[in-house]
Amino acid sequence: MKINFTLNHQPVSIDVPAGITLLRMLRDYLGVTGPKEGCGVGECGACSVLLDGLLVDSCLVLAPQVEGREVVTIEGIRAPDGGPNDLQKNFIKYGAVQCGICIPGMVLAGEALLARTLHPSREEIRDALTGNLCRCTGYQQIVDAIEATALERSRLQEQQKV
Amino acid sequence: MSTYQFVGKSIERVDALEKVLGTAKYVGDYYLPGMLYARALRSEVPHARIVELDVSPALQVPGVKAVITCDDFVDHGNFGFPVKDQYVLAYQKVRYVGEAIAAVAAETEEAALEGIKAIHLVLEPLPGLFDIDHALDPNAPQVGPDRADGKHPNFLDMSPVYKGNVDEVLKQCDVVLDLKYTTPHQEHAYIETEGALAIPTPEGGVVVYVSCQSPFIDKGILQMVLGLDPARVRTIIPPVGGSFGGKDDLNYYTSAQVAALALKTGKPVRMTFSREESMIASYKRDAAHMHIQLGASHDGVLRACRAKHTFDSGAYASQTPFTAWRGSIHAMGAYRYDACEVEITSVYSNNGFSGAFRGFGNTEACFAIEQAIDEMADALGMDPIDFRLKNCLRLGDETPHGQILTQSVGLTECLQIVRKASDWDRKRTEYSRQAAGDIRRGIGVAALFHGTSLGAEGIDSATSTIEIENDHTIVLTSGLTDYGPGSRTVYTIIAAEELGVNMKRIIMLRPDTNTAIDSGPTVASRSTMVGGNAVRNAARNLAQTINLAASDLLKCSVDQLYRVGEDFVGPSEEVVRWDAVVDHARDMGLVLSTYGKWVAPKIDWDHHGGRGTPYFAYHFAAHVAEVEVDVRIGKTQVLNYWAAHDSGTVIFPEGAYGQVYGGVAQGIGYALLEEALYADGYLQSVNFDTYLIPTSMDVPEIKATFVQTYFSEGPYGAKNIAEPAMVPAAPAVLNAIAHAIGRRIRDLPADLEKVVLGEALRKKGSPVSCKIGLKTK
Ligand code: FES
Ligand code: FES
Numbered sequence: 001m002k003i004n005f006t007l008n009h010q011p012v013s014i015d016v017p018a019g020i021t022l023l024r025m026l027r028d029y030l031g032v033t034g035p036k037e038g039c040g041v042g043e044c045g046a047c048s049v050l051l052d053g054l055l056v057d058s059c060l061v062l063a064p065q066v067e068g069r070e071v072v073t074i075e076g077i078r079a080p081d082g083g084p085n086d087l088q089k090n091f092i093k094y095g096a097v098q099c100g101i102c103i104p105g106m107v108l109a110g111e112a113l114l115a116r117t118l119h120p121s122r123e124e125i126r127d128a129l130t131g132n133l134c135r136c137t138g139y140q141q142i143v144d145a146i147e148a149t150a151l152e153r154s155r156l157q158e159q160q161k162v
Numbered sequence: 163m164s165t166y167q168f169v170g171k172s173i174e175r176v177d178a179l180e181k182v183l184g185t186a187k188y189v190g191d192y193y194l195p196g197m198l199y200a201r202a203l204r205s206e207v208p209h210a211r212i213v214e215l216d217v218s219p220a221l222q223v224p225g226v227k228a229v230i231t232c233d234d235f236v237d238h239g240n241f242g243f244p245v246k247d248q249y250v251l252a253y254q255k256v257r258y259v260g261e262a263i264a265a266v267a268a269e270t271e272e273a274a275l276e277g278i279k280a281i282h283l284v285l286e287p288l289p290g291l292f293d294i295d296h297a298l299d300p301n302a303p304q305v306g307p308d309r310a311d312g313k314h315p316n317f318l319d320m321s322p323v324y325k326g327n328v329d330e331v332l333k334q335c336d337v338v339l340d341l342k343y344t345t346p347h348q349e350h351a352y353i354e355t356e357g358a359l360a361i362p363t364p365e366g367g368v369v370v371y372v373s374c375q376s377p378f379i380d381k382g383i384l385q386m387v388l389g390l391d392p393a394r395v396r397t398i399i400p401p402v403g404g405s406f407g408g409k410d411d412l413n414y415y416t417s418a419q420v421a422a423l424a425l426k427t428g429k430p431v432r433m434t435f436s437r438e439e440s441m442i443a444s445y446k447r448d449a450a451h452m453h454i455q456l457g458a459s460h461d462g463v464l465r466a467c468r469a470k471h472t473f474d475s476g477a478y479a480s481q482t483p484f485t486a487w488r489g490s491i492h493a494m495g496a497y498r499y500d501a502c503e504v505e506i507t508s509v510y511s512n513n514g515f516s517g518a519f520r521g522f523g524n525t526e527a528c529f530a531i532e533q534a535i536d537e538m539a540d541a542l543g544m545d546p547i548d549f550r551l552k553n554c555l556r557l558g559d560e561t562p563h564g565q566i567l568t569q570s571v572g573l574t575e576c577l578q579i580v581r582k583a584s585d586w587d588r589k590r591t592e593y594s595r596q597a598a599g600d601i602r603r604g605i606g607v608a609a610l611f612h613g614t615s616l617g618a619e620g621i622d623s624a625t626s627t628i629e630i631e632n633d634h635t636i637v638l639t640s641g642l643t644d645y646g647p648g649s650r651t652v653y654t655i656i657a658a659e660e661l662g663v664n665m666k667r668i669i670m671l672r673p674d675t676n677t678a679i680d681s682g683p684t685v686a687s688r689s690t691m692v693g694g695n696a697v698r699n700a701a702r703n704l705a706q707t708i709n710l711a712a713s714d715l716l717k718c719s720v721d722q723l724y725r726v727g728e729d730f731v732g733p734s735e736e737v738v739r740w741d742a743v744v745d746h747a748r749d750m751g752l753v754l755s756t757y758g759k760w761v762a763p764k765i766d767w768d769h770h771g772g773r774g775t776p777y778f779a780y781h782f783a784a785h786v787a788e789v790e791v792d793v794r795i796g797k798t799q800v801l802n803y804w805a806a807h808d809s810g811t812v813i814f815p816e817g818a819y820g821q822v823y824g825g826v827a828q829g830i831g832y833a834l835l836e837e838a839l840y841a842d843g844y845l846q847s848v849n850f851d852t853y854l855i856p857t858s859m860d861v862p863e864i865k866a867t868f869v870q871t872y873f874s875e876g877p878y879g880a881k882n883i884a885e886p887a888m889v890p891a892a893p894a895v896l897n898a899i900a901h902a903i904g905r906r907i908r909d910l911p912a913d914l915e916k917v918v919l920g921e922a923l924r925k926k927g928s929p930v931s932c933k934i935g936l937k938t939k
Contacts, residue, residue: 031193033187033190034184036188037190038353040849041437041849043850044353044437044850075184084179088183092175092178093174094816095175095816095820097177097178098647098648098824099352099353099403099404100178100180100186102353103182122863125858126858126859127858127859130858133353134858135352135404136820137820137824138822138824138827138828138864139823139827139857139858140819140863141823143858
């Protein structure tokens with residue numbers, strides 16, 4: 001069946017079997033391999049994407065459900081120059097990346113949180129990451145990176161207000 | 163200590179950018195034109211004879227292009243080290259649920275699944291062996307291979323350490339404890355499942371991309387089971403999405419399966435596992451039954467230790483003989499004894515199969531001995547840290563194995579650091595006096611020693627190549643894989659340090675058997691020390707050539723040269739750029755490509771006498787966990803955590819901290835949540851909905867400190883970090899729980915039931931999740 005949606009700010013129209021998941025459509029039909037399959041049952045968050053700005057497990061979303069909606073994958077998270085944005089830079093700076101397989105999901109989880117608040121406590125950051133499993137990092141440097149980005153963005157916001 | 167430009171400085175990981183952008187390509191991210199999808203038919207019973215196997219019906223399924231069995235391999239695909247007991251696809255028998263029997267390649271994943279369902283298979287079930295305490299009974303079902311030496315076929319190995327006469331010394335002890343502990347199988351739970359992609363070459367060979375640890379082992383197995391000339395087999399390691407010891411054997415036979423299918427079809431073939439398939443088919447940390455007798459005198463001197471453990475190797479030997487050996491070396495803990503007797507026996511069973519997992523036998527052994535040490539401190543009425551400080555290994559001591567520790571022994575400092583940082587004395591007193599209540603707090607400690615690198619397991623050396631390209635970039639290789647911990651960054655730092663160039667100039671390649679040189683397995687936390695020394699030697703060899711060119715260009719002797727940034731400066735203050743020196747070197751006809759090798763110091767170990775020098779150095783550490791236990795529901799929350807590690811010089815701090823945080827998190831999972839339970843050979847948790855690993859809310863803020871005792875053989879004085887970071891975590895948490903609730907939990911994990919009831923609820927196992935998991939997408 002034909003599905004029309006916005007993927008990383010570009011309109012997409014694609015024919016896929018009706019029963020497949022959003023994850024499968026992204027990876028197997030659109031060649032968007034940033035989202036990973038870690039469990040297929042909504043437990044690990046490796047397949048995380050933003051659907052209309054909200055963090056979802058794309059392995060739990062059926063492809064037709066995104067009709068007319070906006071999907072952002074890690075490929076859509078970039079600075080204007082196409083390089084890493086501030087959050088991605090902080091992931092690098094704070095040593096938040098090891099094997100990297102969970103990182104697309106973690107960055108998106110971070111973005112989803114920062115879209116809600118720029119003043120999260122570390123506890124709130126940890127809470128926002130509970131749907132994203134990481135077996136390598138113990139989460140601490142990921143929390144550091146998100147915390148630092150929140151601070152930078154909130155400072156920027158204040159400067160802009162002035 | 164000398165100052166370095168890069169070593170020990172805040173550095174960005176060399177592979178972080180592609181990972182945060184999501185552009186890093188893991189095996190499962192490869193979609194090649196015409197690529198086929200492979201799937202394995204896996205055993206749904208724990209032990210059986212293969213009576214009938216007809217794969218031809220699979221070929222009738224639309225889209226199926228090829229199907230293979232063990233008959234498609236040389237000697238039925240028999241491989242394995244140190245025991246050659248495994249098959250690429252099952253031969254005559256299956257010995258665990260999940261064992262691959264045949265493999266299909268098809269145009270789609272759906273067709274591949276239909277293909278394996280179409281295969282005609284008749285299995286004759288054999289009695290299963292599930293209780294390792296009865297593995298060596300005369301009438302136990304035979305799981306291990308036939309053997310000619312008269313030993314029980316289920317007996318795999320026995321690793322001893324002997325010092326003095328334990329019975330004699332125990333008789334003289336004022337306090338003797340006799341304690342039993344168990345640890346369960348543990349799943350690695352790398353977030354990237356297993357996968358391999360084989361591409362046939364026009365010459366009749368294969369190029370295999372595989373998510374594994376040791377590229378040259380993979381290549382060696384491929385050429386052996388496929389009967390190919392070594393020049394026709396190439397293994398390339400793409401980014402690996404976590405491993406922790408878990409991406410050895412299973413990934414080697416997966417790569418052999420896709421390679422055979424690629425050769426048969428002439429098409430690229432990829433197999434990637436679903437999570438269920440990964441959990442069911444993959445090897446685990448061995449389960450262990452451990453028995454410790456400990457003797458001490460009233461004044462708090464430890465005197466004797468006996469440790470008799472049994473490790474469950476499961477269906478195949480895999481790495482268990484080595485795991486059990488490492489376990490035996492560490493089973494008495496980092497203490498002095500008058501007498502010591504360790505015997506770790508490993509046995510076959512039909513409980514999946516066990517292999518390498520972070521800590522490699524010490525994780526299990528340390529859990530037992532560090533609780534036992536705590537129990538002894540309690541029995542003597544001593545503070546657990548005081549008791550450890552009184553008895554722990556120090557510089558100049560002789561270990562129970564008969565090795566004199568001549569350098570880099572930082573355990574005392576580690577214990578003192580965590581004591582102070584955690585405010586141990588105050589909290590220990592306060593929590594010991596807390597009023598009865600449902601919410602209880604406790605604080606616990608564990609100490610660690612962990613032999614660095616392979617030790618007496620094998621020849622320990624590594625080689626790196628280094629070359630300057632025409633565009634002046636420096637290309638560096640290693641035969642060791644960075645599956646997450648950061649060794650590629652460590653190597654880049656080392657090469658930059660030795661050559662005095664910016665790190666950005668250096669391209670540190672991932673392993674490829676056509677470009678890198680065999681450096682042994684990527685295991686045992688040996689990358690920094692062994693691989694790092696090889697890089698350092700390679701870079702030094704290259705620097706010598708470059709210095710020669712610079713001195714020629716600046717018309718001076720090499721020792722008159724000095725460096726300002728990348729530039730070379732001669733005695734007349736004349737400055738020449740790095741690039742100019744490289745160009746001049748080329749003009750001089752100098753070869754700008756070289757290599758460096760490092761061979762670890764010799765060690766010797768008497769495997770029967772149980773004495774010698776098992777490792778050339780040890781990592782030491784101490785951890786403190788502070789917990790809160792809700793005794794009504796049995797829930798334990800780790801509130802705070804302190805870790806001090808003597809890892810020698812730290813080369814890549816962000817990476818080293820990351821190892822500690824990640825290691826502690828895995829240890830907390832092992833302590834409180836994780837149990838890969840086999841019921842009659844069937845794994846009971848086959849995905850993350852039932853096999854729980856720690857989330858961001860289960861892991862506390864961890865305060866890590868490095869005690870950098872210089873180790874003369876390590877690069878810049880470095881030892882290691884990856885495995886030791888995990889090992890002491892579980893006993894530290896369990897000791898804290900005991901402090902909180904006044905009762906010992908001696909069987910992992912300390913889940914809700916064990917905390918509330920003191921024992922695990924007996925649940926009836928079921929084969930259902932395995933059976934469904936093996937036959938769904
Ligand atoms: S793959 Fe979607 S949550 Fe794990
Ligand atoms: S970095 Fe490996 S799973 Fe998160």
